[in-house]
Amino acid sequence: MRRLSTSLVLTIILLVSLTSALIAPTAVAQRKTSRTSKATPASLATQRGADSITASQIKDYLSFIASDEMEGRDTPSRGLDITAKFIAMNLSRWGFKPAGGGDGTFFQTIAMRKEAIDTSETKVKFNDQLLVFGQDYLPSSVKGDVTASLVFAGSGWFFKAKGIDPYKTVDPKGKIVIIFSPLNALPPGFTRADLAGKAGEDWINPVSNAISKGAVGIVSVPDFQYLANWDRNRNRLTERPISTVEKFQPAAPPQLPRIIPAPQFTNSLFLGEKHTAGALVELAAGGKLPESFPLNPAKKLTITVNVKSDSVPTQNVVGVFEGSDPVLKNEYVALGAHYDHVGLATPLNGDSVYNGADDDGSGTTALLAIAEALGKARARPKRSVLFVWHAAEEKGLWGSRYFTMFPTVPLENIVTQINIDMIGRAKNETDTNPRNRNLSGPHQVYVIGSKLMSTELGVLTETVNKQYLNLTYDYRYDDPSDPNRFFFRSDHINYARKGIPIVFFFDGEHEDYHGRDDEADKIDYQKMEKITRTIYMMIWELASRPARPKVDKPLPAQLGGN
Numbered sequence: 001m002r003r004l005s006t007s008l009v010l011t012i013i014l015l016v017s018l019t020s021a022l023i024a025p026t027a028v029a030q031r032k033t034s035r036t037s038k039a040t041p042a043s044l045a046t047q048r049g050a051d052s053i054t055a056s057q058i059k060d061y062l063s064f065i066a067s068d069e070m071e072g073r074d075t076p077s078r079g080l081d082i083t084a085k086f087i088a089m090n091l092s093r094w095g096f097k098p099a100g101g102g103d104g105t106f107f108q109t110i111a112m113r114k115e116a117i118d119t120s121e122t123k124v125k126f127n128d129q130l131l132v133f134g135q136d137y138l139p140s141s142v143k144g145d146v147t148a149s150l151v152f153a154g155s156g157w158f159f160k161a162k163g164i165d166p167y168k169t170v171d172p173k174g175k176i177v178i179i180f181s182p183l184n185a186l187p188p189g190f191t192r193a194d195l196a197g198k199a200g201e202d203w204i205n206p207v208s209n210a211i212s213k214g215a216v217g218i219v220s221v222p223d224f225q226y227l228a229n230w231d232r233n234r235n236r237l238t239e240r241p242i243s244t245v246e247k248f249q250p251a252a253p254p255q256l257p258r259i260i261p262a263p264q265f266t267n268s269l270f271l272g273e274k275h276t277a278g279a280l281v282e283l284a285a286g287g288k289l290p291e292s293f294p295l296n297p298a299k300k301l302t303i304t305v306n307v308k309s310d311s312v313p314t315q316n317v318v319g320v321f322e323g324s325d326p327v328l329k330n331e332y333v334a335l336g337a338h339y340d341h342v343g344l345a346t347p348l349n350g351d352s353v354y355n356g357a358d359d360d361g362s363g364t365t366a367l368l369a370i371a372e373a374l375g376k377a378r379a380r381p382k383r384s385v386l387f388v389w390h391a392a393e394e395k396g397l398w399g400s401r402y403f404t405m406f407p408t409v410p411l412e413n414i415v416t417q418i419n420i421d422m423i424g425r426a427k428n429e430t431d432t433n434p435r436n437r438n439l440s441g442p443h444q445v446y447v448i449g450s451k452l453m454s455t456e457l458g459v460l461t462e463t464v465n466k467q468y469l470n471l472t473y474d475y476r477y478d479d480p481s482d483p484n485r486f487f488f489r490s491d492h493i494n495y496a497r498k499g500i501p502i503v504f505f506f507d508g509e510h511e512d513y514h515g516r517d518d519e520a521d522k523i524d525y526q527k528m529e530k531i532t533r534t535i536y537m538m539i540w541e542l543a544s545r546p547a548r549p550k551v552d553k554p555l556p557a558q559l560g561g562n
Helices: 018-022 044-048 055-065 068-073 078-093 206-212 224-228 230-239 246-251 263-270 277-285 357-376 398-405 455-467 492-496 525-544
Strands: 107-117 123-126 137-139 144-148 150-152 176-179 217-220 242-245 258-261 301-305 307-321 332-338 343-348 351-354 384-390 414-420 444-448 472-474 502-506
Touching: 044 525, 055 068, 055 078, 055 357, 055 525, 068 078, 068 343, 068 351, 078 307, 078 357, 078 384, 107 246, 107 398, 123 263, 137 230, 144 217, 176 206, 206 217, 217 301, 224 230, 230 343, 242 246, 242 398, 246 398, 258 263, 307 357, 307 398, 332 357, 332 398, 332 492, 332 525, 357 384, 357 414, 357 525, 384 398, 384 525, 398 492, 414 492, 414 525, 455 472, 455 525, 492 502, 502 525
Parallel strands: 150 176, 176 217, 217 258, 332 384, 332 414, 414 502, 444 472
Antiparallel strands: 107 242, 107 307, 123 301, 137 258, 144 301, 307 384, 343 351, 444 502
């Protein structure tokens, strides 16, 4: 482990007597030079218990959390529930206060509705031809039963400033529209910069546009990427029910029954018309799509989709390590990670589990290691530390959204939220895999958001690191205009939108991101130890300062939306 120079360092000699526990060092000191010496210099980190966070401890926890027995920790699932109980059991052992809500447990219960396509009651007919589920088409999980003629509507998007209106020359009312826009992807040649102005007036996405014009159904022509993952998408629809939070449902936008057809069926839709599906794909690849046109009114498509619904509970896991100051203990340094992943899939080479060791078993484990270190430390920080293991991050950041909508502690009392999502992988010098080109190195981590809302928080984040292990903090993604939009893609965003300054620690995307091979044996545990210890020391500084970090900058406009 890399060490710093000893400038601004106080060396404290450990005394044999118990009075050594009363020493209160104020700056970071040199690390121990010998593991066997009986009288070694004691650093501030040692006094606070950072040294109790070890690679072997982290490996033990993560090997359990990312094991096959946890079944990929989908939300909701048995594996996620077992992981939640494991976290809560340890929090109780370490002296944490349950903070899940009014029931006095560590669990903040979230009522969810799980919806799965009923394949036996889902049928699609083209005129008199009955199509084969999974072979000719894939349906969305939207219940409906319609029979109508067809109209092609280009990309389906409306852009007022560019004069693009797919329904300028055709009327989709009462018809099923065919659009070249799988999953509301932007049309060829467009970027997010084109989504300027007000949604619904200056631009409208294909689904909302079709609904507003009276269409009764949608056929989305798939692109090459979707077709290349056809089997995976079929398995996702048939094996992984769609889950939604019941309290979020009233705000859900209206939907239309929709299918995504396979190439052989898509071509039959356009047979004898202006274009085949293959021609549309080629045109789209060249950045151009034809104008809208109606299809032969004698061609009718029937879409019948039935959905089975069940109410199921899941949970965030919430605990508080109470501070020592009678006043400041009512304020919180919040620490978060999502403990869910994406679950199970059809076996491939005998492996059906998406273990999610890095995403986000690494963050889940880091929180456990920090909690254990706090529970065993000689003293308590002045402020309380709030731990939240969020569920359903992979579904759309639902666990953090739920907690910030229905907080179990006053949100205005949270001084900072630190989010840990993927800190376990490292790029080796010999790695030439292009999918790992943006993976951080063994002594490096990406830091996002620390400077966006609070100057003080940004300075503190850097200072603690430089005075301790001096990791390489890479700020390349700490940019409101980052095309990867990592600021939007993890749980911290929901805290930031409530005015809480945040810091996000992240190792970067890699070859096993959301893949079956994101497993515990690929984790760099030494890297995790260094990052986790650094975050632990940062928590102590935030919890010990006389004043909370001042929010002196508004959240950038680019980061205020969805």
